[in-house]
Amino acid sequence: MGIRAVNQSLFDSYHLGDLRLPNRVVMAPMSRVRAAAGGLATPSMATYYAQRASAGLIVSEGVQPSLVGQSNPGTPGLHTDEQVASWRPVTAAVHANGGRIFAQIMHGGRVSHPDTTGLRPVGPSAVAAVGEVFTPTGPQPVPVPRALGTAEVPEHAESYASAARRAVDAGFDGVELHGANGYLISQFLSSNANLRTDRYGGSLANRVRFAVDAMEATVDAVGAARTGIRLSPGGTFWGVEERDVPELYALLLGELARLEPAYVHLEATADDDVLVALRRAWPGTLIMNPVLPMGPERAGRPDADRWLGLGADLISFGRAFIANPDLVERMRAGLPIAPEDAATYFQGGDTGYVTYPSYQHAG
Template sequence: MTTLLSGYRLGDLDLPNRTVMAPMTRARAAAGGLATASMATYYAQRATAGLIVSEGVQPSLIGQSNPGTPGLHTDAQEASWRQVTDAVHGNGGRIFAQLMHGGRVSHPDTTGLQPVGPSAVPAAGQVFTPTGPQPAPMPRALVAHEIPGHAESYAQAARRAVAAGFDGVELHGANGYLISQFLSSNANLRTDGYGGSVAGRIRFAVEAAAATADAVGPGRTGIRLSPGGTFWGVRETEVTALYTALLAELARLDLAYVHVEATADEPTLVALRRAWPGALIVNPVMPMGPKQTDRAAADRWLGLGAELISFGRAFLANPDLVERLRTGAPIAPVEESTYYGGGDAGYLTYPTLQYAAAG
């Protein structure tokens, strides 16, 4: 019988359990987008996860969304990640880098560049900048001949990720960032081959995934999706048709996995489970919503056909989450004020059950 704590073969990896540490922005990189020793400790503390997916890592300077986030587009950034991957592997873990191009969800004060997107339509709300939240700026609509270069940026960052010791990469195709913007019917108003129809709207996602799989191998490549999600003001029409078509094209690439967020109703997600022939990671709760993923939600989705379950906030405050799930121990709460930025407090200071009992 499949259980959360049973092993699974994912792409090129043997996972000891079916828990995935979901990608979560922590905004603690050093200047220049460098990974740090504290980041190495943070991820190594959570290496008992079946798979860790890192925080979003920008594949290019123009792809950076938030200040304080790490990159994988310079030699120095690539070298800085080696301490992280070595620490995770030294503790027996496995880690993928999430490659996140923010597209229109960025600001010139963060990057020095005007953000780009499929169309000149700003994101809803305020974006983070070095001086605090500011209204999302107007992006520059990408010219058609530029788009393949942005798809290729994921592949270039993936090569650096593998060179830095990552076991693979996950393309961030969710939550209103660049791939999601192309999938959207209100952020993407294009009338060329990258917009309009379902086939046009999925094209960028497929090209980015294909370039990445070609660069590092399909067994090292996954993608995260948020069907029907409305982050940063995106809207999608024909959600089931859109994602069924996308999954059909991605299936041709033989990717390691698709990682789906619970941004649509359960019948829609179950239909997409049936449409995807490969490994499926499900995050069973709405990201940043009122509920956190727990054992009951995980077991339900394993029963509905998911191979792996991702946990977000529960992993922040519980570095030994897998052991707590195994024993039924309480899941400690996370301090929201420490989510983004700051020092090691609220980052490295959450104790394991053993340490808490000893204290």
């Protein structure tokens, strides 16, 4: 498999739906667990995102569409009027700095805990995730979820659409459904988290149904141009497994294509040949997260150029944006990329959040 010559630059503009992005750099969604009680966005969150507004597009941290959909403590929501109001200063700050921001809507499904939400987690089947989940009292084993009844599944698909309406009301430019990394949509796609025998499980067509239903409801709610989805083909986060990955995702992308969403956002969780085949199968905009999320490597300019050569339209960067609010400018000018402090990822507070400076040129 050869890499074709890069025929576009990371710093070229791009039309995404109704938006004109000044560059092809996307800030990937990253949980930073800085929300206030009640899932409210904060002034520090406004500062954090506004500092990074030179990205072509910002995708927010995962935002729960319902209380039962909350995975971790300290994460923000979009299911109450108070949450909507709290997000408005955040989106206004990004727009004031010339940026564009989508809200990532993340339903944790089985990756949650009653100590966090007061509710038993739900999932496609009564199969626990692998690992420990954060709770207000520290990490605890993930409990066995309650399997959703067939009649309940549509309301959870609709919860993404309801959150999307609230996101637009809060000033977001659009939404990204979190269909990756072992959370609810990913659980339905999985062959070991989803043991259902009804219309939402078993065959490939049934395993993609929840993802398609959630996307269709969201497109109906806020429009295709404001709706994207993130996927992790073959990913094994939280113990999920997927059989028939090329076929499963080719079928899913075929179903999504008829909805004409703004984009599909793929993670580098499968071999290049699988991902390139999905790029060829997808007729719309592709955002590529070019290295394994939470893996040993941090994405950089060479990874971006490589994937632009393989056909991606936009490139998302995660960790590099944490310590480099001016990441676009640093990459454009070939300036050093500062290292991030992993100890401050999830500790709360402003240190390691809004305290990273832009590059300081010698006077």
